[in-house]
């Protein structure tokens with residue numbers, strides 16, 4: 001039972017105890033299987049997936065990504081959400097809808113969006129300060145621009161994969177020359193970065209600046225991201241142009257996109273600003289801080305609880321900045337928050353920080369230690385957020401296992 005506005009919603013679907021996928025969530029994804037041909041769009045409810053093509057008959061829900069649906073914009077998103085809510089709560093719809101609820105174990109989740117563009121920000125102050133101290137010990141931890149704009153870089157869209165895809169340990173130049181040539185080989189410092197991703201649904205035109213107040217006009221929803229990083233490659237290659245091969249080999253995203261429409265109860269004021277902002281970044285009216293509680297596990301063991309509510313720059317400010325130069329956005333593109341780290345050590349969102357760049361190994365519950373990731377390790381990132389009423393929303397997970405480098 002969930003209170004939405006003045007309405008109390010009860011679904012007739014049998015929900016597992018403590019599910020994060022109640023009637024107040026209704027995330028969208030793309031799946032294969034369930035005894036049905038081709039790609040289908042689905043809505044997650046409890047341990048089931050509602051086949052949207054089967055239940056609506058609309059070809060737009062039988063495509064390999066959500067993009068052709070998302071491009072229709074917030075009006076269409078709202079209509080679908082209202083319809084699905086009605087179907088899953090109105091007992092009179094049950095006989096027609098129930099045959100199209102598939103057990104989650106019988107489907108394979110796909111990457112839900114086309115990702116024509118991918119941007120990664122750097123919006124956690126604690127993370128930026130931690131990395132600054134480790135990578136640039138002689139400089140100010142925060143660069144002088146950090147408080148004035150959400151720093152970001154354009155990542156490699158084509159290597160964004162869905163959760164469950166293994167990550168092959170990348171090879172590359174590992175540092176400055178030791179005898180004439182730089183050492184080359186598999187990274188010895190493979191890392192994770194716990195992040196939250198935002199999915200652009202309705203595009204913006206060339207020349208159009210998306211104001212901070214218009215986030216929900218363009219962004220459909222949020223997912224989880226692991227920005228796998230090879231720290232030895234990164235430290236050697238990144239100056240002066242920023243992250244390149246140390247991060248381009250793979251980025252993983254969770255299969256379910258939680259609509260912003262479900263995140264009303266999760267909205268919180270972001271941390272106080274250190275300095276005055278240019279008008280296009282001001283968000284005093286209706287800021288988009290979000291109270292998502294992340295958890296990072298290695299081989300099932302909890303290693304960190306990064307708090308997204310501490311992020312200095314919000315997704316609304318990130319999108320405003322991303323478009324302030326007139327760059328257009330496309331349906332199905334992804335921008336990620338940057339590593340989510342809180343102020344205390346058990347809240348840090350990367351092994352770089354958790355192990356002080358490999359100098360303070362982490363002891364896992366099984367007694368083994370880690371500096372960076374080992375072959376065979378599985379990283380999984382989950383998150384919950386306050387939902388309508390006293391419900392809790394789940395994001396599912398983004399996970400991936402490390403495979404040995406190719407010879």
Ligand SMILES: O=C(O)/C=C/C(=O)CC(=O)CC(=O)O
Nearest residue numbers: 121122123131132193338339
């Ligand atoms: O401070 C640096 O040189 C780079 C730090 C990062 O690893 C960049 C990044 O991916 C941004 C982030 O996740 O916050």
Ligand SMILES: [Ca+2]
Nearest residue numbers: 120193227339
């Ligand atoms: Ca990152």
Ligand SMILES: [Mg+2]
Nearest residue numbers: 227247250251
């Ligand atoms: Mg990456």
